[in-house]
Structure formats: C-alpha cells, structure tokens
Amino acid sequence: MTHDLLLDAYAGLTVRSGLNISPGQQLLITAPLDAVPLVRRITEHAYRAGASLVTTIYSDDVTTLARYQHAADDTFDTAQAWLFNGMAEAFKGGAARLAIAGEDPALLSGQDPRKLTRANKARSLAYRPALELITGFAINWCVIAAATPAWAKSVFPELPEADALERLWRAIFSCTRADLPDPVKAWEEHSAALARRTAFLNERRYAALKYSGPGTDLTLGLADDHVWKGGAGRARNGVICNANIPTEEVFTCPHKDRVDGTVCSTKPLSYQGSLIDGIKVRFEKGRIVEMTAAKGEEAFRSLISTDEGAARLGEVALVPHSSPISASGIIFNNTLFDENAASHIAVGQSYTENIRDGGNRTQDEMAALGANTSLVHVDWMIGSGALDIDGVKADGTSEPLMRKGEWAI
Ligand code: ZN
Ligand code: ZN
Numbered sequence: 291m292t293h294d295l296l297l298d299a300y301a302g303l304t305v306r307s308g309l310n311i312s313p314g315q316q317l318l319i320t321a322p323l324d325a326v327p328l329v330r331r332i333t334e335h336a337y338r339a340g341a342s343l344v345t346t347i348y349s350d351d352v353t354t355l356a357r358y359q360h361a362a363d364d365t366f367d368t369a370q371a372w373l374f375n376g377m378a379e380a381f382k383g384g385a386a387r388l389a390i391a392g393e394d395p396a397l398l399s400g401q402d403p404r405k406l407t408r409a410n411k412a413r414s415l416a417y418r419p420a421l422e423l424i425t426g427f428a429i430n431w432c433v434i435a436a437a438t439p440a441w442a443k444s445v446f447p448e449l450p451e452a453d454a455l456e457r458l459w460r461a462i463f464s465c466t467r468a469d470l471p472d473p474v475k476a477w478e479e480h481s482a483a484l485a486r487r488t489a490f491l492n493e494r495r496y497a498a499l500k501y502s503g504p505g506t507d508l509t510l511g512l513a514d515d516h517v518w519k520g521g522a523g524r525a526r527n528g529v530i531c532n533a534n535i536p537t538e539e540v541f542t543c544p545h546k547d548r549v550d551g552t553v554c555s556t557k558p559l560s561y562q563g564s565l566i567d568g569i570k571v572r573f574e575k576g577r578i579v580e581m582t583a584a585k586g587e588e589a590f591r592s593l594i595s596t597d598e599g600a601a602r603l604g605e606v607a608l609v610p611h612s613s614p615i616s617a618s619g620i621i622f623n624n625t626l627f628d629e630n631a632a633s634h635i636a637v638g639q640s641y642t643e644n645i646r647d648g649g650n651r652t653q654d655e656m657a658a659l660g661a662n663t664s665l666v667h668v669d670w671m672i673g674s675g676a677l678d679i680d681g682v683k684a685d686g687t688s689e690p691l692m693r694k695g696e697w698a699i
Pocket of ligand 2: 669
C-alpha cells in the first residue's frame with residue numbers, strides 16, 4: 291500500500307476505533323506542526339463521522355526550544371493557564387480529545403534541568419483541570435503518534451532523514467494494525483482479547499504482584515477495590531473508545547503505601563525532552579527511597595521530586611514480551627510505543643477508572659484505598675524476556691502470572 295493510503299487508513303482508524311466520535315461532538319486535537327498531513331485527514335474523517343467542529347492546536351519543537359535558549363530566567367514558572375482552562379471547558383462541554391505525539395525525544399536534553407523542572411511543574415499545575423477530566427475518563431479521548439523528522443532521526447540515527455521517516459511511519463502503521471485489510475475489525479478482536487485478560491485478573495483479586503528478574507526483586511501491593519482495565523473502555527459520557535493506539539497493556543492501580551523492594555528499568559524513557567536510561571530504584575512502604583540512573587539521573591530525580599505523589603506509583607501494567615511492538619525490535623524513544631513493548635509501572639497520578647466506582651468517591655476515600663495523587667504520571671518499562679511475575683492472594687498463596695516475560699495463565 292502507498293503511504294497516502296496507509297495514512298488515510300490510520301486517520302480513519304483513529305476517528306472510529308480510537309475516538310469513536312459521536313455525531314454532533316466537537317473534537318480538540320493537539321499535534322506537532324510536522325503532523326499537518328495526518329491532522330488534515332483525521333479532520334476530514336471526523337467531519338464525515340458527524341463531528342460538529344474540529345479545532346487543532348499545533349506545537350513546534352523549534353519554538354519550544356527557543357524559550358529555553360532565550361527567555362529570561364524568572365519566566366519559567368509561567369504556564370498558559372488560559373489555554374488549559376479553555377481545554378477543560380471544551381471537555382466539560384462534551385468535546386472529545388485527540389493528542390498526537392511526535393516531538394523530538396531529546397529536544398531539551400541539553401537545557402538547564404532547573405528551568406525544565408520549573409516549567410514542567412507550572413505546566414502540570416495549569417493543566418490539572420483539563421487532565422482531571424481526561425484521567426477521570428469524563429470524555430472519549432485518544433493518544434496516537436505521527437512520525438516527524440527529528441523523532442525518526444533519533445530512532446534510526448544511521449539512516450538518511452527521508453528513509454528514517456518512512457521506516458518510522460511503516461513501524462507506526464504496523465504496530466497500530468493500520469496496515470491490515472480491516473483495521474477497525476482487527477481492533478475489535480484485539481480489544482476482546484484484552485478484555486478476556488482483564489476479566490481473569492479481576493476475578494483473581496490478587497493482593498499483590500511479586501516481580502523477580504535481573505536487578506529486580508519487588509513486591510507491589512494492589513489498591514483495595516482495584517479494577518484491571520485494558521483495550522477499549524467506556525468513558526463517563528457513554529462513548530466506548532480506545533484511549534491509546536497502539537495499546538497492548540492490561541493495567542490497574544497499585545497501593546501507594548504497599549510497594550517494597552528494588553526494580554530496574556529495561557528500556558530508555560523519554561521524559562519532557564530528556565532521555566533517561568538504566569534506572570534503579572528501591573521502594574520502602576510505597577515510596578522511592580533510593581534511585582540511580584545510568585543516563586538522565588538528574589531529570590528522573592527532578593521528576594520524582596515534583597510532589598509527594600511523584601515518588602509513589604499510580605499505575606502497574608502487564609504486557610507480554612512478545613507484543614508486536616516488542617517484536618519489531620525498535621526502541622521508539624516514545625512512551626506510547628515503548629510502554630506497549632514491556633510490562634511497566636508509572637510514578638504519579640493514578641487513574642480513577644482503576645478503582646471500583648472511582649468516579650463516585652471522594653479524594654480521601656480514593657487515598658484510603660491506596661490510589662495516588664500527583665501532578666505527574668510517567669510510565670517506565672521494567673519488563674523483559676527475563677522477568678517472572680507471581681500473583682499473590684490475600685492469604686499469602688501465590689501463582690505464576692508471567693514467566694520469562696510471557697503470560698503463564
Ligand atoms: Zn500504561
Ligand atoms: Zn501510564
């Protein structure tokens with residue numbers, strides 16, 4: 291298939307299986323400038339599906355970088371609260387949300403980490419009203435990716451730019467199943483498979499997961515009343531959507547006070563323009579008390595010191611080592627893809643949908659069950675072909691859940 295046909299199939303898949311836009315619904319898109327051809331196709335598909343109004347807010351790596359190079363030092367506690375408040379207002383009014391990732395993963399890696407920390411914190415605070423509606427699944431939303439020259443170059447540094455870009459697009463089309471004859475049907479089947487997995491885990495009601503592997507010896511308690519989720523989900527506005535394309539994970543809420551032991555990362559993490567690799571941490575009663583990283587240690591340290599909840603876990607996800615993304619052998623330097631190549635954990639904010647009846651509980655009730663609160667939510671990969679995971683029941687008995695990175699159930 292030609293690139294244009296694949297791009298169109300990908301756009302159609304995003305609108306139908308990803309967002310599942312309802313007739314009359316508005317759509318708010320954020321996208322990198324290099325994603326214009328994809329945004330145009332998505333917009334066309336969205337209107338054909340009945341969207342009432344599609345609005346896109348573009349970002350540009352070059353102008354993002356210019357701020358860190360030239361803006362006065364005392365301006366880094368500023369964020370565009372007006373924009374995020376407007377986004378929150380759009381969601382309250384029923385608009386769907388599409389985020390298109392594709393930024394240069396190492397854009398800000400040479401910049402002053404203190405400026406980054408301050409800017410990220412200001413942004414997280416300002417973004418909170420909009421983010422709460424997203425993590426609370428108030429509306430149908432979806433995150434996808436677009437290949438951009440800078441991102442492609444970081445994934446395939448040995449290739450000329452045009453070839454790197456084409457290879458990254460092909461990888462995206464294949465990992466998202468957009469290159470199959472009927473991508474929408476493929477997603478229905480994939481989602482049904484994930485639903486069978488979550489049904490099994492929800493029936494087991496494990497109290498904890500026990501991880502063992504090279505450098506990893508971790509007991510991760512699950513939140514009381516936790517719910518495993520995966521694949522398509524129903525937003526509180528009633529629309530069934532796929533929040534991530536691709537997605538291979540089943541995930542739930544860890545108990546913020548019941549994580550003990552050591553764990554190390556197995557893939558690099560791209561966080562706000564910095565590449566972080568070789569993370570090793572030790573947890574005590576849910577909190578990270580020791581950490582080192584082979585690369586980007588300062589960025590990771592600043593991430594987990596964002597606030598009290600940033601040093602605790604908000605998500606645990608299981609992904610088989612043989613997932614199509616892992617099988618591609620590509621390190622994408624992008625969480626949307628890399629998190630679906632391996633089992634992972636996330637520091638920071640937990641998802642309301644991962645606690646039974648979470649949408650109707652107060653923040654104190656959620657905290658008492660073990661849910662975590664933070665301005666950040668950042669996934670990092672701990673799975674590999676050498677990782678074993680056991681499910682531990684409340685009575686202390688355990689059973690194999692994953693062996694050498696693959697499902698044992
Ligand atoms: Zn995840
Ligand atoms: Zn996550």
